[in-house]
Amino acid sequence: MVSTAVWFSVAYGTFLLLVAFALDLAARRACGRTANRRSGAFAYHADHDAWLCPQDQWLWPYAFDPHNRVMRYRARPAVCNSCPVKETCTTSDTGREVSRSVDPWPASEAERFHRGIACTVALLGVLWPLAVALGDRTVTERAVLAGTAALLAAGSRPLWSHLRRTTVDFPLDFSAEPGERGRG
Template sequence: MTGIEVTAWLAAGYGLVLLLVAYGIDRLARRAQNRLLEQRNGGFVYHEDHDAWLCPEDQWLWPKSFDPDNRVMRYRGSPSVCNACPVKDTCTSSNDGREMRRFVDSWPASESARFHRGIACSVTVLAVAWPAATAFTVDGAGRLLVLVTAVAIAVGALPLWSHLRRTPADPLGAVVRTLDETLAEREAAAAALLRRRTSYASDRRANHAD
């Protein structure tokens, strides 16, 4: 465009490059996190439809607890099954069963991931500030160019910022029950209902006798 100073073009280009760098940092950090998790999983596969992990020996690890501070769901295999497993020595040293973990939040979930996302967001601040500051040193079409570029970069950085702040889905933490706990709860409810019905029947008999 005619009449636009070289300084304006450089500032606009530099800001756009920094935005790409920010997304590159976030992408590389996410890939590194995924590779690390795959290595830690050691052949274990998470099945979302069951909310459980399946180990290489075709045994299930069911949810046992939830860590509300770190937003991590913990799964554990049956101790009797794990302790009798032929590959236990290469899987876990615990006698309480193999434990697996899963972040319940989308990326970035861990503190390490949030640290890298924070770096990426800091780069976007510089990406916006550079052309915005250049607007004070250029005139006319050059000023319009750098201002429009700064706004465009700010809009482009919104996806990075929108997921940085961790907002728990449930401030009180998730309530997790195992299958045995669920069955025990149902049995207790059925027993309580039976006692109430028996009590009602006794009352009716007593009233009828009177």
């Protein structure tokens, strides 16, 4: 027979994994809302790799920022400067600019930080049943707890997989000026 404490551990570990995915989803949605706010009413068209403004003018790629992995798009200055709604769109005389991250979520350090929090919660969900298994448990209870930990570890793999594949590009020298960080 399996004790109530073991079933509680199974349920709690599962709950923590669900919380981890909920945290990740909330962070992903917040990132998407921020990106939508930055682009305003502009619509990205992947088939053209361009943005279309509300006045039916295209913003074409003009620069790539390799450090931040961001593609920058800009409208022609002549089009923006003669636009009747320019005052509500941009103050720039060089044309409206919109940017787009070229990497999938999570790409930035802030996004990876939020994914790291979700992974930490998932790890706690895996460790909880293992910690309970260290107590005075029967063979059946230990098998249930070990199986639960294995299932939770497998279930958390999608959270971990992207963090393993991406490198973190934090500055190496925090005392240097922002433009000189990382140079020895």
